[in-house]
Amino acid sequence: MANEAPTPAHTASSSTAERKRIFVRGPWEMAASILIGLGVIMLMQPLSITLYSYSFVTILVGTVGYIIVSHFPE
Amino acid sequence: MSNNNITKDTPGLRGLSDKSLAWLFITPTIILLLAINIFPLIWTIYLSFTDYRSNQPGREIEWVGLENYRDVLTSPDVWGYMQTTASFVISTMLIQVAIGFALAMFINKNFKGNSLLTTIILIPMMLSPAVVGTFWTYLYQPQTGVFSYIIDFFADVGPLDMIGSVDLAPWAIVIVDTWMWTPYIMLLCLAGLRSIPEYLYEAAEIDRANALQKFWYITLPRILPFLMLAVLFRGIENFKMFDMVVSLTSGGPGSITELASINLKREAFENWKTGYSSAFATILFVTVFGLGSIYVKALNKVKS
Amino acid sequence: MIRSAKMLKVGESSGLSKWIAGIIVTFYALVTVMPLLWIVATSFKSPPDSISYPPQIVFEPTLEGYVNLFTERSRQTDEYIEKLGPPETWYEEIVRERNMVVTGPSRFAGRYWNSIFIGFGSTFLAVVLGTMAAYGFSRFKVPLKDDLLFFILSTRMMPPIAVAIPIYLMYRELGLSDTALGMIILYTAVNVSLAVWLLKGFVDEIPREYEDAALIDGYSRFQAFIKVVLPQMKAGIAATAIFCLIFAWNEYAFALLLTSGNAQTAPPFIPAIIGEGGLDWPAVSAGTTLFLLPIVIVTVVLRNQLLRGITFGAVRK
Numbered sequence A: 001m002a003n004e005a006p007t008p009a010h011t012a013s014s015s016t017a018e019r020k021r022i023f024v025r026g027p028w029e030m031a032a033s034i035l036i037g038l039g040v041i042m043l044m045q046p047l048s049i050t051l052y053s054y055s056f057v058t059i060l061v062g063t064v065g066y067i068i069v070s071h072f073p074e
Numbered sequence B: 001m002s003n004n005n006i007t008k009d010t011p012g013l014r015g016l017s018d019k020s021l022a023w024l025f026i027t028p029t030i031i032l033l034l035a036i037n038i039f040p041l042i043w044t045i046y047l048s049f050t051d052y053r054s055n056q057p058g059r060e061i062e063w064v065g066l067e068n069y070r071d072v073l074t075s076p077d078v079w080g081y082m083q084t085t086a087s088f089v090i091s092t093m094l095i096q097v098a099i100g101f102a103l104a105m106f107i108n109k110n111f112k113g114n115s116l117l118t119t120i121i122l123i124p125m126m127l128s129p130a131v132v133g134t135f136w137t138y139l140y141q142p143q144t145g146v147f148s149y150i151i152d153f154f155a156d157v158g159p160l161d162m163i164g165s166v167d168l169a170p171w172a173i174v175i176v177d178t179w180m181w182t183p184y185i186m187l188l189c190l191a192g193l194r195s196i197p198e199y200l201y202e203a204a205e206i207d208r209a210n211a212l213q214k215f216w217y218i219t220l221p222r223i224l225p226f227l228m229l230a231v232l233f234r235g236i237e238n239f240k241m242f243d244m245v246v247s248l249t250s251g252g253p254g255s256i257t258e259l260a261s262i263n264l265k266r267e268a269f270e271n272w273k274t275g276y277s278s279a280f281a282t283i284l285f286v287t288v289f290g291l292g293s294i295y296v297k298a299l300n301k302v303k304s
Numbered sequence C: 001m002i003r004s005a006k007m008l009k010v011g012e013s014s015g016l017s018k019w020i021a022g023i024i025v026t027f028y029a030l031v032t033v034m035p036l037l038w039i040v041a042t043s044f045k046s047p048p049d050s051i052s053y054p055p056q057i058v059f060e061p062t063l064e065g066y067v068n069l070f071t072e073r074s075r076q077t078d079e080y081i082e083k084l085g086p087p088e089t090w091y092e093e094i095v096r097e098r099n100m101v102v103t104g105p106s107r108f109a110g111r112y113w114n115s116i117f118i119g120f121g122s123t124f125l126a127v128v129l130g131t132m133a134a135y136g137f138s139r140f141k142v143p144l145k146d147d148l149l150f151f152i153l154s155t156r157m158m159p160p161i162a163v164a165i166p167i168y169l170m171y172r173e174l175g176l177s178d179t180a181l182g183m184i185i186l187y188t189a190v191n192v193s194l195a196v197w198l199l200k201g202f203v204d205e206i207p208r209e210y211e212d213a214a215l216i217d218g219y220s221r222f223q224a225f226i227k228v229v230l231p232q233m234k235a236g237i238a239a240t241a242i243f244c245l246i247f248a249w250n251e252y253a254f255a256l257l258l259t260s261g262n263a264q265t266a267p268p269f270i271p272a273i274i275g276e277g278g279l280d281w282p283a284v285s286a287g288t289t290l291f292l293l294p295i296v297i298v299t300v301v302l303r304n305q306l307l308r309g310i311t312f313g314a315v316r317k
Helices: A008-012 A016-044 A049-069 B002-009 B018-047 B067-074 B076-107 B114-126 B129-139 B146-155 B169-194 B198-206 B211-239 B243-248 B260-269 B274-303 C015-043 C064-070 C078-084 C090-096 C108-139 C145-157 C160-174 C180-205 C208-216 C221-250 C253-258 C266-272 C281-301 C303-310
Strands: C071-075 C100-105
Touching (some): A016 A049, B018 B274, B018 C145, B018 C221, B076 B114, B076 B211, B114 C015, B114 C281, B129 B146, B129 C015, B129 C281, B198 B211, B260 C253, C064 C071, C064 C281, C078 C100, C145 C180, C160 C253, C180 C221, C208 C221
Antiparallel strands (some): C071 C100
16 A cells, blocks of 8 residues: 555656656545544534534545555556 | 565575565464454454344344444444543643653753653653553542642642542543653654754754744744654554553543443443444444554655 | 754753753653652552551551562461461561461462563564564565555554454454463564564665675575574564563553453453452552563663654654
8 A cells, every 4th residue: 555655766767657646646645534534523522413423434434535545546 | 666676686596486485474474463453353343233242152143234333323422432532632632742842842952861861751651551550549549649649738629539539530541641651742752853954953043043933944844743643643542542541440430531442341341242342343443544544644754 | 863962053052941951851750750669669568558648758668568469368366376386487477467377379470470471472473473574575576565564554553442352252262262372372463563564664774785795695585584684683673572572561451351360461460459458559569560660671771772663663763
């Protein structure tokens, strides 16, 4: 999984395709991270039990999304 | 990856080829983790769809679909334990970041003997949380405990029942966690401080930046990734906190300090609601896993 | 990382601010160490001294806590004790003063031994497996490498209680419940993820040229690993081993749920040392002292090696 930052080998041979790849993956990973964060807040907030009920789905979507997104270009 | 150029130039001279050696080296670890971590995890997920009770092994297991998840996610009690967990995580993180950050700044002044003092400060986080919780129950004793005595001596508030009082018990666990884990935050802040190259300050000096500007534009941005890493890691750890709090308050009084993991243990190993608690466990696990992915990403960023 | 001595020459703090920093940090260190010193002191108190008000700083030291920790005792009548004749050992003498007789050894020594045995056993296995896997991941092209490494680290983050349910069921089926073997396997699995992650960092830092030279000299890859790489990894392996050992030594949740008698380690046992009328604090403190002391020594002696493990490799030397 591309959780590791690009290795020197990658950056050294940064073809246009690879530059594009980094460009694409970044925002998606960010979006998934935000979704996970949102889900965690929903899970533990004291305001609404409805938000709490939907927290797990949010976290699940975020986490599964994260795993998929981090494989994006390959 | 370019890693492998060497291995291609020198094909297995004697004995094993590189490829078989690689597998020979890696497979045992993977198999062990599959057997002890992944297999149980998949089993948990399976059980979370059933009404299994592990104290009645003979009984037929019935598939109940998403019922357990519905039960956990609509229970006001569990929601409450989540909030308890949240207040624990948030208050420990805020206090520890404040103290840890300040300590790191002070230690970075390189006064005489700071290496020895740093070592002393690090000791608590190496200790067994369960044993730490146990001996703090002694320090917290209302009359005879030295903690209550010292507070009473300076603040004159009478004997403090840190563990038995509804108002104080949440603070009791926050204090012990702070005592144990502030050094961790401090350590990472220190790593951040020491990663700042000297020439940045030199340049700032030339630009006649004042101390506050130097802190705001050089020190803080450089420390922030380390601080985030520390908070994320400790936040995850405290989200699943079990041992220290169990041996200190075991969730009491009432359920004032009943954190999510403690309640999970109660449902699974005292009420034997295995199916229900498997669903609960899955929810906790997915949450930790999601936060963990973010942590690993941050860790790799900081490392590189 | 830049060495501390080299830096801060520019922002070199004045003498006064150093003094203030020193005083504040010293104060914090004192606050940190006080609870520990108090527990060590309590282990040498008599039970009445341990629950006196106000808490006593000056007291007559006694080994009663340690004697109570290691023995089972029963209360007897004066006539019975008189009939026994004079106490034969120093610990009998301490126990007799409380109108008790020693009936046998307590289970603490066994629990402590379990902690040592399971700790060292699992550490050894985790380090062996971890070294091999770390070398494999560092040097060879492994399909799905990043996925596997992430998978390995993520297993470390699992909440123990979440996997404890099926492990409990699995161990019950396999007959591994409450056995040292079961605990060793479990702790090995938890530790190996940390070991791989840390050791890979160390292997990555060893220049490949050393192995290349060995390969050209006619060594096989395996021989090169044994004769060239391993000696270079010594420091890293030692640091990792200490870390694994501390984890296994301190672990509580699994030990609580999966062991009860034979294989129980010290952490779930110490809170359960019961005396007459509640916890026997000097005995609990004695057990705590004996249990924490090795870790304190290790921390002080090997602090620099530990830093990397504490921060998952985020702090580099």
